[in-house]
Amino acid sequence: MDAVLFPGARRSVGLAYVLWALFGLFGLHRLYLGRNASAAGMAAITILSVPLIWSGLGLLGFVATGTWALADALLIPSMAREVNEAIPAAA
Numbered sequence: 001m002d003a004v005l006f007p008g009a010r011r012s013v014g015l016a017y018v019l020w021a022l023f024g025l026f027g028l029h030r031l032y033l034g035r036n037a038s039a040a041g042m043a044a045i046t047i048l049s050v051p052l053i054w055s056g057l058g059l060l061g062f063v064a065t066g067t068w069a070l071a072d073a074l075l076i077p078s079m080a081r082e083v084n085e086a087i088p089a090a091a
Helices: 014-024 028-032 038-050 059-084
Strands: none
Touching: 014 028, 014 038, 014 059, 028 038, 028 059, 038 059
């Protein structure tokens, strides 16, 4: 995503919310905001939950990532601000 391809680029809160709305359970909004490890964790839990959905473990995984994604809806502005403040100002 943008965080990997353009490490010095400012992050858009709007784009983060679009990624959250479309791919929130996979953590793409976190990847965009530079939270690579937690993005990988969300994606892994979601992907592993698909074949386990009928056993109940998959449902638990979806509840976990769903709750995590809903919490991120409130955290996206502060995550974007943190990433943008860490970018050095252009000289």
